[in-house]
Amino acid sequence: MYTIIDLETTGGKFNEESIIEVAAYKFDGVNINDQFISLINPQRNIHPYVEKLTGISSKMVKSAPKFHEVAKRIIEITSNSILVAHNAQFDYRILQLEFKRLGFDFSMKSICTVILSQELLPDQESYKLGRLSRSLGIPLKDRHRASGDALATVELLKILIEKDKNQEIIKKSIVEFPGESISDVFKKTIEGLDNTTGVFYIYNKNKKLIYIDYSKDIKTKVIKLFTSKKFIPKYVQNNFKSIKVHKTGNIEIAILKAIQEIKSLRPKINNNIDPKLFYKIGIPKIINDKKNFIITFSGKKDDEKGFILFIEKKVIGYGYFDLFNNINTEKKLKSRVVKVNECNKVKNYVYKVIYEKRYKKLLTLTEIYKFSGIE
16 A cells, blocks of 8 residues: 655755645555645745745645644554655655654655656656656646645556566665664675775665765765665665775765766766755856866875866866876876866866865966976
């Protein structure tokens, strides 16, 4: 039995949102057996963007029930079922947040139809609910309203159930939330890790990449990943087979590498890299002044340095060297560079590194090519 849920919220700061509309449909795989749809009085302002997107105004929810008045009904309709949502991490987090405010823990098995669609419908151009519905011929009325989106998700789930003939993929995609014990497999994996800085890659039993992340302390980050009850960590735990670690020696190159790898390798799921890292800022004056240069960081070893290369004010890539004569010609320098695509995220992040002076040295290419023993 499934309960398909969609929530609309006030928007605003992370973990300060409140529900303004809920729709829940109890579904047995063929028919809808129960449903609950209601506006909710959030007792706080609705963000103007949300109001424009959903059409739900503060006036509309003023006389609606408050969350504590519908909490019992939500527990009732979700009991003895698996919670299903499109981008379930969001809906699950919001429900946990609302119940936590009431002093209760909300915990149940969940399935994300975004993740499930990526597995069972691999050739889709987009996995956003609107585009996916159009592609599959699913009627989608009242877009960005809880009932319309939830009903579209019900129809999507029907298609996914049909596609998964042996129910093996759906079963594998269920995220379990009971208990916090860590398995022997996870313990053995953790014991093999170091408290190092870099990027790590997680694979499932089919050797398919499912997750990429970065950290100043990979061992600690993986421990949190293996013990968290949140949606994405639980998915990783349920599908984990092996891990690969790439040491970078510094967090700046780790983040730059993670941005590129997530975009190019397209793992099945990922936590969003902190959006604060990519706030749009103007090009630093030093880039316009110097144009062709490197900024240096700690390397993977004590006698090594990492660098990010700029040519004609563009971010070209990153690399490592032991001595300056390793990079004292254009040919030598370029042979050590791992190229990156200079997308907006890359530019904004590297600009931020420069503004905050989170590098050791800035050296122009003229200096590097002229002197082989600089430092």
